Amino acid sequence: MLGDLTAPVGTTLDRFIAQKQEQFPYATGELSQLLRDIALASKIINREINRAGLAGIEGASGTENVQGEAQQKLDVVADVRFTRALSKGGETCGIVSEECDHIIETGNKHAKYIVTIDPLDGSSNIDVNVLVGTIFSIYRRRSPIGSSPTEADMLQEGTEQVAAGYVLYGSSTMLVYSTGYGVNGFTYEPSLGEYFLSHPKMKMKEDGKIFSINEGAYNTFPEGVKAYLKHCKDQEYSGRYIGSLVGDFHRNLLKGGIYIYPATEKYEQGKLRLLYECNALAFLAEQAGGVATDGYQRILNVKPTSLHQRTPFFVGSKKMVEKAMELLKEPQEEVKA
Secondary structure, X not given: OHHHHOOOOOOEHHHHHHHOHHHOOOOOOHHHHHHHHHHHHHHHHHHHHXXXXXXXXXXXXXXXXXXXXXXXXXXXXHHHHHHHHHHHHOOEEEEEEOOOOOOEEOOOOOOOEEEXXXXXXXXXXXXXXXXXXXXXXXXXXXXXXXXXXXXXHHOOOHHHEEEEEEEEEOOOEEEEEEOOOOOEEEEEEOOOOEEEEEEOOOOOOOOOOEEEOOHHHHHHOOHHHHHHHHHHHHOOOEEOOOOOHHHHHHHHHHHOOEEEEOOOOOOXXXXXXXXXXXXXXXXXXXXXXXXXXXXXXXHHHOOOOOOOOEEOEEEEOHHHHHHHHHHHHOOHHHHHO
16 A cells, blocks of 8 residues: 555656757757746646636637637637747747747747747537547757848748657646657646656557548548548548547557548638647657658648648648548549549
8 A cells, every 4th residue: 555655656847848858969958948837827728728717718719810710719829828938938939839920039039949829729619529639740940040030931841850840738637749760748736746658668559540630621631632531431530530640649649540631612721820839749649659741742842831821731740641642643534433
């Protein structure tokens, strides 16, 4: 009985970050502090989500973001919390947020890093108590230290990420991230206020049996995507779609599967944003052994041209993504045959 009471509680996020600092000889603790700032903000958001119904912060705020999408009250709260934490932490000179049409300057002109972030992915699910998340990418700035951040700092290819991750607010809250040395997941223990390593060295199965896509837009999908869906159904794969990118990605990371948001008639360039959604998850997928493409090329090689650039997105188990790409490249008449 005493053994249960004195058993180790595990490795905290702070301790894990400190142990891995030697992987970054060019850094002197700034990246570690930046990850801690993100973790701190996520704890605050976790609290706000858990009491949303009681605090009256469910539902729409009555405003729209730069994409013309209705902002939820918690979108605004999350954006403020992360911007404040990253600014006060001192390690970020500039931020690109889904909720803001321009670069957010933090005033930390001597900081080495910039962050791109979707503060609250899937926020419309809050009202129905379905999981949501935060997605982030970290890059080294290109502009001179001491100057204001520029658009060139923000418009870097995904291959230039030094770290990326997401926070999942669900039945338990998890922070999953990578600094280019594999993917590790941490679960939040609210009574201690700490994240503990719960999913070390996460790996995505090479193949899977889950496909995640909004089939409500089926009639507007490219023929190759329709052909891939037929293939999935012929194989009796399971269709699972939460409507929260982080939630669908996390499930497929653990169990094997593919997530697809293709180009459609309504969203000819795709709907998801390259800088603060797709690049981060593509980085994690590749670090875990998966694949991420726009259907034709590697997501991490796509050159951004605007802060809120959209892209089609295919991410998940290697064999499933490769099969989807194979069918997309087939002549249309052959697909229909």
